[in-house]
Amino acid sequence: MRKTTIYGLIIIAATLLLMLPQADAESPARTSDQPGSPAGVHNEAPGTHTRAVGTIQYDNDTPFRRLPNTDDLVGNRFTGMADPHSIASVSFRLAQNYDSQVNMSIWEPNTGQATRLRQSLLSGVPSTTVTGVVVTHALVTPITGHGGSFIAGIHNTAYTGLGCPSNSNLNGTCDGVALTAGAPPKAGQQAFHGAYINLAGGDFTPPTTNVASTGVNLNANAIFRVTGDNLPVELMSFSAE
Numbered sequence: 001m002r003k004t005t006i007y008g009l010i011i012i013a014a015t016l017l018l019m020l021p022q023a024d025a026e027s028p029a030r031t032s033d034q035p036g037s038p039a040g041v042h043n044e045a046p047g048t049h050t051r052a053v054g055t056i057q058y059d060n061d062t063p064f065r066r067l068p069n070t071d072d073l074v075g076n077r078f079t080g081m082a083d084p085h086s087i088a089s090v091s092f093r094l095a096q097n098y099d100s101q102v103n104m105s106i107w108e109p110n111t112g113q114a115t116r117l118r119q120s121l122l123s124g125v126p127s128t129t130v131t132g133v134v135v136t137h138a139l140v141t142p143i144t145g146h147g148g149s150f151i152a153g154i155h156n157t158a159y160t161g162l163g164c165p166s167n168s169n170l171n172g173t174c175d176g177v178a179l180t181a182g183a184p185p186k187a188g189q190q191a192f193h194g195a196y197i198n199l200a201g202g203d204f205t206p207p208t209t210n211v212a213s214t215g216v217n218l219n220a221n222a223i224f225r226v227t228g229d230n231l232p233v234e235l236m237s238f239s240a241e
Helices: 002-019 022-029
Strands: 034-038 040-043 072-078 085-092 094-096 101-110 113-123 133-146 150-155 194-198 224-227
Touching (some): 072 101, 085 101, 085 150, 113 133
Antiparallel strands (some): 040 133, 072 194, 085 133, 101 113, 101 150
């Protein structure tokens, strides 16, 4: 009887261990220059985007999918700004999120590589029904006197479980910024600005500040905006408007 009881306890303990959230394996990849930076969270229905002065917005504010890449930065390549310009804050909608934190970073694509300008671990972000909120974050130290283009976005989950490498749905458990379906732009504008930087292999962890990537362009736009001085309002023209 005693042996039977011990075996039973062992089986129960093993079952409980298997039931623990395995996505915790991605937690070590969550690092930041500014740990725990609080984010602003605003309940705003999709499709209610605004044209704020000094904010570059390439999206139609309607979440469509998530890029299923793992351990990559996914966002937009911001171009066409007057120089010099500043970057004071960012705002975005997520497609998915595992818990209450996401990593945001800004990179400058150089010849053959990208240099990290800022990285923040944002806390207080919803983990369910994330497409219904707009997250805002004021950089702890604004970027000033910057010239040329840059890529800014959200770090996709590094976790390969839960189907993350093939998961492009909305409101799931794998970190990632929301992408829009896209539409023809205004005359003379670049068709799409969505881009990702391959950070696989732990390159996202400080003190690493350079990666061998200049960014890969996407046929989409991310719902990720930047606000600062000398930044024009460059909203794409969508048929839904």
